[in-house]
Amino acid sequence: MSSAPLLEVRGLNAWYGESHVLHGVDLDIREGETVTLLGRNGAGKTTTLRAIMGILRRREGIIRLRGKDLLSLPLHKVAQAGIGYVPEERGIFASLSVSENLVLPPTVSDGGMSVEEIYTLFPNLHERRSSQGTKLSGGEQQMLAIARILRTGAKIILLDEPTEGLAPVIVQRIGDVLMALKKRGMTILLVEQNFRFAKKVADRFYLMEDGRMVNSFPGHELDARMDELHEVLGV
Amino acid sequence: MSTIFGIPTPALYGQILIGLINGSFYALLSLGLAVIFGLLRVINFAHGAQYMLGAFVAYLLLNYLGINYWLALIVAPLVVGAVAVVIERTMLSRLYGVDHLYGLLLTFGLALILEGAFRHWFGAAGQPYAAPSQLSGGVNLGFMFLPIYRGWVVVASLVICIGTWLLIEKTQLGAYLRAATENATLVQAFGVNVPLLLTLTYGLGAALAAFAGVLAAPIYQVSPLMGTNLIIVVFAVVVVGGMGSILGAIITGYVLGILEGLTKVFYPEASSIVIFVIMAIVLLVRPAGLFGREE
Numbered sequence: 132m133s134s135a136p137l138l139e140v141r142g143l144n145a146w147y148g149e150s151h152v153l154h155g156v157d158l159d160i161r162e163g164e165t166v167t168l169l170g171r172n173g174a175g176k177t178t179t180l181r182a183i184m185g186i187l188r189r190r191e192g193i194i195r196l197r198g199k200d201l202l203s204l205p206l207h208k209v210a211q212a213g214i215g216y217v218p219e220e221r222g223i224f225a226s227l228s229v230s231e232n233l234v235l236p237p238t239v240s241d242g243g244m245s246v247e248e249i250y251t252l253f254p255n256l257h258e259r260r261s262s263q264g265t266k267l268s269g270g271e272q273q274m275l276a277i278a279r280i281l282r283t284g285a286k287i288i289l290l291d292e293p294t295e296g297l298a299p300v301i302v303q304r305i306g307d308v309l310m311a312l313k314k315r316g317m318t319i320l321l322v323e324q325n326f327r328f329a330k331k332v333a334d335r336f337y338l339m340e341d342g343r344m345v346n347s348f349p350g351h352e353l354d355a356r357m358d359e360l361h362e363v364l365g366v
Numbered sequence: 367m368s369t370i371f372g373i374p375t376p377a378l379y380g381q382i383l384i385g386l387i388n389g390s391f392y393a394l395l396s397l398g399l400a401v402i403f404g405l406l407r408v409i410n411f412a413h414g415a416q417y418m419l420g421a422f423v424a425y426l427l428l429n430y431l432g433i434n435y436w437l438a439l440i441v442a443p444l445v446v447g448a449v450a451v452v453i454e455r456t457m458l459s460r461l462y463g464v465d466h467l468y469g470l471l472l473t474f475g476l477a478l479i480l481e482g483a484f485r486h487w488f489g490a491a492g493q494p495y496a497a498p499s500q501l502s503g504g505v506n507l508g509f510m511f512l513p514i515y516r517g518w519v520v521v522a523s524l525v526i527c528i529g530t531w532l533l534i535e536k537t538q539l540g541a542y543l544r545a546a547t548e549n550a551t552l553v554q555a556f557g558v559n560v561p562l563l564l565t566l567t568y569g570l571g572a573a574l575a576a577f578a579g580v581l582a583a584p585i586y587q588v589s590p591l592m593g594t595n596l597i598i599v600v601f602a603v604v605v606v607g608g609m610g611s612i613l614g615a616i617i618t619g620y621v622l623g624i625l626e627g628l629t630k631v632f633y634p635e636a637s638s639i640v641i642f643v644i645m646a647i648v649l650l651v652r653p654a655g656l657f658g659r660e661e
Contacts, residue, residue, distance in 0.1 A: 184555050210557030222552045226544040234538070235545055236556035283557070 135198070137162040137318050138183070138214075138287055143192035145182040152178050154342045155192070160287065165309070165319040167329045170339035171364055176322040177219055179339070180289045183320075184216050185209045196287070211239050215285030219292050219322075221276040223264040230260040232275055236283045243284030252308065253278050270301035277308060287318040294325045306331055326353070326360075338363060373631050379510040381627040387516050387585065389623020390523035391578050391596065396603040396615040397527055398574035401534070404547045404610035405567045408458060408469035413575050413600070414593025415477040419446050420576025421583040421592060422484060425495050435498040435580070442580045443573035450572030454565045462564075477593075484590035492587030519581050526577060527616045530570075534612055543567065547610065602645040608658020618656065 136159040145153035153175050160166045168176040181187040183194055185206045194201040196212050204212065215236070224232055233246065233256065250257035253274050259267060267275060273293055280288055293309075294302040302325065309319065309332045323329040329336070330353050338346040340363055348356060368375045395413060402410045423445050424438035433441065453476065461468045496502075497515040504513040534540035546553040546560055554560040579593075586592055603622055607614030622641050630637040648656060 186551055186555055205561075206551070206554045207557050207559045210555060216552075216555050218552065222549060224545045224548050226548060227541055231541050235541055235553070237558060239557055 136160055137164075137197060138320070139193065139195045139198075140179075140183065141193035143179070143182060143190065143194065145178060145187050145191075146189040147178075147187070148189075152342050153182060153190075156182075156339075156342070156344055158337060158344065160318055160320055162286075162318055163313070163316045164334045165313055165321060165332050166335045166337065167321045167323050167333035168337050168339055169323070169329070169360065169364065174339040175342040176339055177291055178342070180216070180291055180320070180322060183209075183289065184214065186216075210236070210283075210285070213239055213284075213286040215239075215280030215283055215288045217276045217280055217288060217290045217293065219295065221272045223267065223272045223275055225263060225265040227264050228260065229256055229262050229264055229267065229275060232264040233260075233279050233282065236279050238283050240284040240286070244281045246282065249278045249281060252281075252311070270297050270304070273297065273301075273305060274308070277305070281312070287320065288312075290319060290321045292322055292324065294323065294328050302328055330354075371632070376510055378631055381631045382624060383510070383512065383516060383627075384630070385624040385627020386520050386620070387623070388626060389620040390520050391582060391619075392600055392603045392623050393527050393616045393619025394523050394574055394578040394581075395596065395600040396607060396619050397530060397612065398571035399600065399604050400607070400610055400612055400615035401530070401543075401574075402568055402571035403604070404612070405543060405550075406458070406462070406469070406564055407466050408461075408473065408568075409466065409601075410568075410571065411470055411474035411597070412453075412477045412480070413473075413571070414597030415480040416446050416450065416572040416575040416593070417579040417582070417596065418484065418588075418590060418593035419449070419480060420579025421495070421588045422488075422579075422590075423576065424580040424583050425493055425588040428495065435584075439577065439580050443576040446576035446579075447569040447573035451565055451569040454568040458568065459561065459564065481590050481594060488590060490589065490591060492589035492592070495583035495588050497584035515584055519585065522581060523578070526574070527619075530574065531612055531616065599641055602641050604655075606641075606645050606648045606655060608655025611655065611657040614655060614657025 138160040140156060140158035143153055143156040144151065156175070156179055158179070168179060170176050178187060182190050183201070185201065185204065190202060192202070196214065199212060201209055201212060210216070224235070227235065233249065255271050256275055256278060259271065264275065265272070277290070277293065293305050297305070306328055312319065313332065321329065321333065330350065333350045335349050336347060336353065337344055338360070345363065370378055395417060399410055399413050402408055420442045423442040424435065427433035427438045427441060457472060458469060461472060501515040501518050504511050534543055542553060542558050542563055546558070546563055550560050582592065603618050604615055606622065607618035622644065625644070626637055626640055629640040
């Protein structure tokens with residue numbers, strides 16, 4: 132494995148209008164790694180993902196994918212560079228069927244899953260492929276939001292709270308899917324509040340507070356750091 | 367002579383046909399307006415001027431370059447679509463970040479400039495434009511006499527409306543358009559060039575208006591104000607159908623055209639306001655329009 136990070140973020144500052152929301156965020160993700168951002172609500176986790184994608188436009192600093200600058204690209208070129216985005220609100224389109232939702236994001240490189248492979252991994256989606264996208268249950272919509280990125284051949288997925296509001300059995304299914312993706316060598320940047328879920332899949336953690344990275348540690352240290360985390364996260 | 371409710375049937379059929387013709391133009395024009403509004407959230411007041419421009423391009427092509435009706439039916443929408451693309455790139459696209467009212471004001475201003483310029487060059491009177499010889503004359507259907515050109519207008523507008531609907535509902539490009547209408551930022555974050563999609567959509571809407579303009583030229587003559595008279599009714603059609611609803615715009619266009627024709631038979635005094643009365647009632651009962659989704 133190469134030592135140069137796949138995704139490199141240095142001194143990232145970002146603003147919502149006049150309000151300064153990210154303060155010099157540093158972040159590295161190596162190829163094949165699963166990295167989880169932890170932090171309270173409002174700590175800047177979702178904002179970090181949105182700033183990396185370029186949905187949040189007012190940014191300064193460095194964002195590189197395989198050494199290639201992303202900051203100067205228009206929004207649609209970021210996905211084409213190889214980043215897939217699964218938003219917190221899932222973003223399933225009501226005016227598209229399940230299968231139309233699945234094939235909506237354009238392919239960005241070779242090596243994505245075929246529609247058949249995706250339907251094997253998510254049999255529910257195959258069963259309901261002609262339903263309106265938003266008629267799916269919350270869990271199925273989350274599966275669909277992840278599945279449609281797998282088709283594109285993106286090398287890294289930004290996943291924003293995939294387990295939020297879902298029943299434990301569905302959370303387990305999503306965990307299985309992420310483990311399968313890790314085995315395939317997918318790189319994952321995860322925002323997650325669910326510790327037990329994050330512990331299972333994450334190789335490394337970053338801790339955010341008030342728009343700053345305050346700590347980072349490998350996954351196996353999570354248990355040993357629980358006291359410290361409880362203090363920062365207030366859980 | 368046979369009658370229905372005391373109305374001679376030839377008169378009834380004649381008005382239904384006129385209603386169907388008007389409905390064809392309502393449908394083509396409101397379809398373009400609905401596509402543009404759905405994605406760009408711009409109320410395109412220049413739509414009537416783009417319709418007029420289509421008719422004038424056909425007129426100029428015929429009289430200065432000898433290009434016939436059939437070619438004009440293809441060339442005029444391309445020319446007007448290209449003009450619209452330039453307008454979108456240089457002016458309209460600067461207004462997406464601000465209140466939708468600015469897009470309306472810009473397109474309203476453009477409509478006034480275009481119509482004023484053509485009035486200056488050609489005068490307010492209509493210029494005749496002959497129907498192509500293949501479509502002149504008429505056929506006796508037994509129950510009524512059908513001028514062939516009018517039958518062609520109904521068929522052509524139906525084909526274009528259904529074709530546009532299929533493009534939007536059944537193709538990948540249409541899926542981009544529908545998805546971007548819901549959440550343009552996310553579609554762009556997936557790697558779709560949404561700014562280009564907006565440009566093409568405005569061009570397509572204007573091209574549809576120009577196509578309607580060429581179809582209209584042999585029926586209504588070519589005049590600088592032909593769009594002004596029509597566009598207010600078309601806006602009422604879009605409101606009744608539901609802002610941004612593609613199928614709603616098409617169906618409402620034809621239905622209101624026919625209702626207007628029938629009103630001319632049964633209560634002529636109300637024929638010029640019937641569409642607006644329907645609009646008022648629909649707005650009271652279903653503010654999002656008959657086919658619109660509540661937001």
